[in-house]
Amino acid sequence: MTTQNITKIALVGFGTVGSSVAKLLHTLNLPNLRLTHIYNRGIAGKRGSAEAAFVPADAIWTEDIEDLLTSDADVIVELMGGLDPAGPWIERALASGKSVVTANKQLIAYQGPALLAKAAATNVHLLHGAAVAGGVPVIPGITQGLGGDQITRISGILNGTCNFILSKMEAGARYSEVLAEAQSLGYAESDPTADVGGFDARAKLCILARIGMHVELDPEQVATQTIALVDAVDFAYAKELGCTIRQVSRVQLSSTSPDSMYARVAPMLVPRESPIAWSHGTQNMVVTTGRFGGDVVFSGHGAGGEATAVAVLSDLLAVSQNSRPVAFPVTPRPVTGDSVAPHYLRFIVDDKPGIVSAIAGALSKVGANIDSIIQRPGYPKNRLAFVVTTEPCLTSTIAEAVESMGKMDCMLEPPLSLQILVIDDKDEPTA
Amino acid sequence: MTTQNITKIALVGFGTVGSSVAKLLHTLNLPNLRLTHIYNRGIAGKRGSAEAAFVPADAIWTEDIEDLLTSDADVIVELMGGLDPAGPWIERALASGKSVVTANKQLIAYQGPALLAKAAATNVHLLHGAAVAGGVPVIPGITQGLGGDQITRISGILNGTCNFILSKMEAGARYSEVLAEAQSLGYAESDPTADVGGFDARAKLCILARIGMHVELDPEQVATQTIALVDAVDFAYAKELGCTIRQVSRVQLSSTSPDSMYARVAPMLVPRESPIAWSHGTQNMVVTTGRFGGDVVFSGHGAGGEATAVAVLSDLLAVSQNSRPVAFPVTPRPVTGDSVAPHYLRFIVDDKPGIVSAIAGALSKVGANIDSIIQRPGYPKNRLAFVVTTEPCLTSTIAEAVESMGKMDCMLEPPLSLQILVIDDKDEPTA
Numbered sequence: 001m002t003t004q005n006i007t008k009i010a011l012v013g014f015g016t017v018g019s020s021v022a023k024l025l026h027t028l029n030l031p032n033l034r035l036t037h038i039y040n041r042g043i044a045g046k047r048g049s050a051e052a053a054f055v056p057a058d059a060i061w062t063e064d065i066e067d068l069l070t071s072d073a074d075v076i077v078e079l080m081g082g083l084d085p086a087g088p089w090i091e092r093a094l095a096s097g098k099s100v101v102t103a104n105k106q107l108i109a110y111q112g113p114a115l116l117a118k119a120a121a122t123n124v125h126l127l128h129g130a131a132v133a134g135g136v137p138v139i140p141g142i143t144q145g146l147g148g149d150q151i152t153r154i155s156g157i158l159n160g161t162c163n164f165i166l167s168k169m170e171a172g173a174r175y176s177e178v179l180a181e182a183q184s185l186g187y188a189e190s191d192p193t194a195d196v197g198g199f200d201a202r203a204k205l206c207i208l209a210r211i212g213m214h215v216e217l218d219p220e221q222v223a224t225q226t227i228a229l230v231d232a233v234d235f236a237y238a239k240e241l242g243c244t245i246r247q248v249s250r251v252q253l254s255s256t257s258p259d260s261m262y263a264r265v266a267p268m269l270v271p272r273e274s275p276i277a278w279s280h281g282t283q284n285m286v287v288t289t290g291r292f293g294g295d296v297v298f299s300g301h302g303a304g305g306e307a308t309a310v311a312v313l314s315d316l317l318a319v320s321q322n323s324r325p326v327a328f329p330v331t332p333r334p335v336t337g338d339s340v341a342p343h344y345l346r347f348i349v350d351d352k353p354g355i356v357s358a359i360a361g362a363l364s365k366v367g368a369n370i371d372s373i374i375q376r377p378g379y380p381k382n383r384l385a386f387v388v389t390t391e392p393c394l395t396s397t398i399a400e401a402v403e404s405m406g407k408m409d410c411m412l413e414p415p416l417s418l419q420i421l422v423i424d425d426k427d428e429p430t431a
Numbered sequence: 432m433t434t435q436n437i438t439k440i441a442l443v444g445f446g447t448v449g450s451s452v453a454k455l456l457h458t459l460n461l462p463n464l465r466l467t468h469i470y471n472r473g474i475a476g477k478r479g480s481a482e483a484a485f486v487p488a489d490a491i492w493t494e495d496i497e498d499l500l501t502s503d504a505d506v507i508v509e510l511m512g513g514l515d516p517a518g519p520w521i522e523r524a525l526a527s528g529k530s531v532v533t534a535n536k537q538l539i540a541y542q543g544p545a546l547l548a549k550a551a552a553t554n555v556h557l558l559h560g561a562a563v564a565g566g567v568p569v570i571p572g573i574t575q576g577l578g579g580d581q582i583t584r585i586s587g588i589l590n591g592t593c594n595f596i597l598s599k600m601e602a603g604a605r606y607s608e609v610l611a612e613a614q615s616l617g618y619a620e621s622d623p624t625a626d627v628g629g630f631d632a633r634a635k636l637c638i639l640a641r642i643g644m645h646v647e648l649d650p651e652q653v654a655t656q657t658i659a660l661v662d663a664v665d666f667a668y669a670k671e672l673g674c675t676i677r678q679v680s681r682v683q684l685s686s687t688s689p690d691s692m693y694a695r696v697a698p699m700l701v702p703r704e705s706p707i708a709w710s711h712g713t714q715n716m717v718v719t720t721g722r723f724g725g726d727v728v729f730s731g732h733g734a735g736g737e738a739t740a741v742a743v744l745s746d747l748l749a750v751s752q753n754s755r756p757v758a759f760p761v762t763p764r765p766v767t768g769d770s771v772a773p774h775y776l777r778f779i780v781d782d783k784p785g786i787v788s789a790i791a792g793a794l795s796k797v798g799a800n801i802d803s804i805i806q807r808p809g810y811p812k813n814r815l816a817f818v819v820t821t822e823p824c825l826t827s828t829i830a831e832a833v834e835s836m837g838k839m840d841c842m843l844e845p846p847l848s849l850q851i852l853v854i855d856d857k858d859e860p861t862a
Contacts, residue, residue: 297730
């Protein structure tokens with residue numbers, strides 16, 4: 001083996017994932033991959049850490065990114081996240097003929113096509129298998145294995161923090177408690193907005209839409225709904241409806257707006273028989289629906305240093321062997337969060353006569369049909385939780401009705417409105 | 432676009448999958464892929480069939496393979512199956528500089544490395560994504576996405592026919608009835624031995640072991656056990672044990688024989704919480720266990736013309752774009768079907784005093800410990816079905832005891848012995 005075969009790797013970021021990449025490179029001893037440079041702020045502390053034991057003695061540690069960008073490294077592994085300065089640095093690396101492997105979902109969601117074009121211009125690789133679902137090989141699986149289908153829908157559990165929170169709530173925990181637990185375990189940030197608000201998942205959803213459906217979506221236009229308003233009472237009612245609640249990310253052709261895509265990241269009621277309901281804890285799951293191949297489920301560990309490092313290492317192997325993914329032209333498409341679905345409406349009211357009639361009236365006024373009204377026993381009259389489910393209708397229609405209901409005197413909280421997923425075919429592993 | 436960019440495709444076999452490939456090529460209108468040649472016996476009938484409507488008018492139909500092998504086609508798509516003549520034809524195609532896409536699991540299981548070497552020698556592609564799990568992108572997912580892990584175990588539901596039969600039996604059907612139904616639906620051959628005996632699945636298991644664990648196994652050495660001896664009564668007892676029964680294909684490092692692999696295709700008791708129990712009907716599922724990334728589940732339609740054609744088309748796209756999979760050196764390894772597991776033993780006896788004592792004695796003699804003895808009510812004394820489960824011990828040890836028990840006068844049938852899968856970690860999606 002000559003040194004020409006060696007792929008020299010420069011790590012940008014030596015945190016949880018970066019140190020796991022170093023560990024796996026050391027432990028797996030993959031052919032021809034060598035860690036040569038590490039950039040991080042405060043390297044004195046990093047070099048002395050236990051994780052640094054896996055870094056080759058002759059690797060260069062630096063706090064100056066120029067040392068990497070002007071080095072002889074063949075691949076930059078970017079693990080900082082965020083658009084800036086990661087974006088400009090990656091652009092410079094690509095322009096100078098270095099390949100890039102990144103886990104940066106926001107950057108790839110917002111700037112993927114432009115960066116891929118830059119990589120193509122200098123004939124280098126830009127791979128981002130770690131940007132979606134960590135250790136679950138969704139990106140290579142879809143790219144290399146489902147290009148021969150026409151994917152009509154992608155549904156996913158793309159945020160492990162939300163899945164952890166909601167599956168703990170399903171088991172009886174309260175939102176605030178389990179969020180605190182997730183924070184103490186390192187699953188959730190001190191500001192959990194990106195996770196619970198759906199902003200993390202929507203970036204991943206846009207990447208999946210691009211690679212699977214060959215459409216380019218603006219992440220800002222993807223509708224999101226926070227999981228923070230989901231209450232223990234909703235799990236009790238969901239159970240009565242044969243469902244659980246998950247943060248679901250979903251993209252499909254819009255049924256309401258031609259040439260648009262429906263895309264939404266929101267807590268939704270998921271039937272227990274759906275594979276979407278299988279995942280628990282911090283797991284991720286992606287279900288693609290193909291016109292010809294039907295539903296395909298990918299599931300596993302979406303986060304964590306070592307699982308994410310597996311995706312990085314797999315991409316590094318591809319770079320070192322010059323294994324290029326199949327590429328497709330992508331088309332920009334407008335996005336709507338509106339779709340026809342049955343809806344779950346939960347009310348917390350100070351009970352008095354006429355409430356159900358008023359709610360039914362508000363739904364009737366917008367043309368929405370009630371499918372069921374459920375009131376579990378045991379809630380106090382002055383803080384009564386009950387649920388109405390509707391037949392399939394537009395989310396925007398329901399929103400209109402909900403807005404008017406929210407103004408009713410008896411409402412102690414704004415009504416919570418969630419889409420209910422429908423299983424298309426019970427014999428299929430349908431989402 | 433110049434004609435130089437067109438990839439000319441020659442189909443060998445115009446049956447269910449072949450005609451679906453033609454349909455998808457027509458319908459998806461993928462860039463640069465053109466169907467130019469079709470080989471089949473009896474082309475007069477094929478050309479006139481409804482499926483032929485998707486074949487371009489200028490495609491050449493022939494009953495002489497030489498017409499394809501000497502043509503200007505760039506890729507041969509081999510969909511005949513079997514070792515001969517498919518093997519020699521593929522060798523000739525590769526030698527003459529044609530790429531090959533095949534769904535032929537037996538050929539790839541037995542001759543994969545030799546054929547891949549021939550493809551490398553002439554710098555062409557040999558892709559076989561359709562050979563395992565049809566439309567589920569297990570092969571590209573593992574090859575491109577899990578190369579950075581160390582896969583320690585692969586478990587799968589690799590034969591849709593067996594899964595159809597066993598999941599129907601779980602719902603109450605009898606083996607003979609459901610086999611007949613599978614045959615009438617076209618899921619099972621008139622001679623179902625390859626499916627129910629495990630010979631189809633073991634070929635796929637060997638391919639998975641090669642691509643995921645980088646070990647080369649002799650398919651003939653992989654232990655198989657037929658599902659034909661599983662009875663309705665076994666599902667009743669399995670249910671009492673919190674399990675169902677599936678034909679499981681599994682490969683992992685042997686715990687009993689250093690440097691060997693444990694590989695087995697057999698009906699096994701699967702805990703209901705295991706993802707292996709999720710799949711039903713003709714679905715396929717593969718669960719890889721990685722040292723770093725944990726368990727990854729792939730699931731979907733393993734068979735059917737269009738699902739399989741999706742895998743073929745995806746491979747054709749890779750060929751047309753010169754997208755080469757990551758390659759790993761593979762090492763031949765001996766195989767054992769023996770492993771330490773809890774076992775399920777089911778007896779059909781003409782009941783009389785002392786039977787349990789004799790069975791316990793036979794187990795004690797080989798050093799196996801009983802975990803439970805279960806006798807459901809309602810079976811007649813002269814044809815009593817009851818079950819013993821053991822603590823983990825070697826399958827070979829149990830086989831020794833079962834052989835001696837089989838000689839007992841009271842046994843109306845040979846005892847059925849099945850391995851019981853264990854979930855390693857209830858928080859994980861473990862197989």
